[in-house]
Amino acid sequence: MKNVILLLFAASLLWGCRKENENVSADPTDENQVNAPLLSWWQPKAGVTFDWCLDDLKASDTFTAEVVDVDAFTTTAAQVAALHKQGKKVIAYLSVGTIEDDRPDANLLPAEVIGKIYDEWPHEKWLDIRKPEKLQPWLKSRINMILSKGFDAVEPDNIDSYDNDSGFDISLDDTKRYCDYLIALAHQNGLGIGQKNVPELADTYSKQFDWVLTEDAFADKFQDDLKSYISLNKPVVAVEYTDRTSQSSFSSTICPKAKSLGYFALLKRRSLEKWSFNCQ
Template sequence: MAEKPAATRARWSLRRKLLLGTALVVVVLALALGLGLGLTLGKDNGGGDNGPQPTPTSAPLPSPSGSLPWKPKVNDTWQIVLLNNIELDSDAKSVTPNVSIFDIDLFDTDTDTIDTLHRLGKKVICYFSGGSYEPGRPDSDEFEDGDTGKGLDGWPGEKWLKLSSDNVRRIMKARIELASKKGCDGVDPDNVDGFQNDNGLNLTADDSVSFMSYLSNITTPLNLTMGLKNAGDIIQQVLPVVDFSVNEQCVANVECDTFHAFIDAGKPVFHIEYPNGAGDDLEDTTVEHYCKDEGNAKGSEGFSTVLKKMDLDGWVEYCDRNTETTAMNQTDPSH
């Protein structure tokens, strides 16, 4: 073959370099896309084959129906009454106090009361114990011997639950479905902090994180908002799948800074303290102790604070010194 002229060889060499450069770019892009795809497919939000995990995002996710569940906001006003069902006529024109949200018992509250609260423009969070057995509940006889551990201090007959139990989870699923059927806007599952107590079941923080993820997978399709009750040690792990905090006594325990992570994430902290003398108008110094963002209350800025009696009846005092009492029926509580 005749040798190419020098000019032709130069053009051929340049063309070959351009082709090689283009090929190199294609290879790099292909590798990058393949690596990104592999990382996406390999992500499991928790490691291993642990089944579906909640999406780690604090933004509201649509339910399968395409609608967005209600989400409470920072500084929303509220009242919590668990001792008895609140007394409210179906044709009531108002309810005391005039707050945005009522946290009331899932079992003790009838559907008519929830409907009336909705007609009055209120949102309803339904309370149930997610991590403890309570005697006297309608489904109490469904728990098995292996489901329960030690008793809860100060609550006779109440016992910690094994959160990984299939039977316990089945019962809690039914409770959430009942909340949806009754028309609750959200749920407040209590006692998910067994790992921080002498529970007799060797419960760990991972057990509570897994349990909250399980509950979230039920509430989301039902358009129910869900909160974390206390359990400050797992806030960072479950913050993406819960919409609010219900905290008891962070001032008394000097740990409000821990729960301020919710406020930082744009989610409210519904904060309860049980001061001595609750039930009567409290002293100014007492209210300031629990309501000012300083001293033992440091970190409580932005919290929706209520001062209550330990039995969580209708009496409440707010940080603005307003005292109200929600009327309750006079029947004995079922728990």
């Protein structure tokens, strides 16, 4: 009987610790907050429906998809909670490879890590991801903000600086080391995290990221590079853009291919406002 009582006592302590970790309240000003590890995070399964909207959300906005990917900064905690009440999982879109000139946290980055202007997005500048220790206060602040708003996961954008004129000599191996850091940072805080583009990572990193989100994978013909995610029952979300693919071509050509591969395909305007069209 003593042994049974001791086992029950130990189990109650373990359960209490788990609940304490699950209900931790993130303080965006506390750098140590991100060091409190959680025991699990949201891990979606292949086949989940998805929507992506980086416009400011309105109170009247509703989504039919099970998962909604929205801007980490402009989306409020109340809006995240409202989406949760609708039964949605909510992903925070976040740049981790550039700094945008309209974000309030640029002062957390030392000048030495800020590089050239991103040609396609002139309000952003590339960052030197070879020095994650220099980026750490900035990244932790962003993660704490995401935690404080109640997001379920992170979409880390702009991890492809190795393939751009960033002003730094960044290699694919540097990118992999940075991904290792980002994945650990997200998971130790109970957040899911997805791979964004960079198909070269898929075979290895499908085991570490929780899903993959691509842009124009079918238009650029790298869709087959993502199959390892499906083999692990993890989602592949293939977003195609209307400036490359018409709605009729999307329906007649891409949708059958996506379905055969087990991907969720979504047609969006490149501005990523509310409008979406997916395979029926």
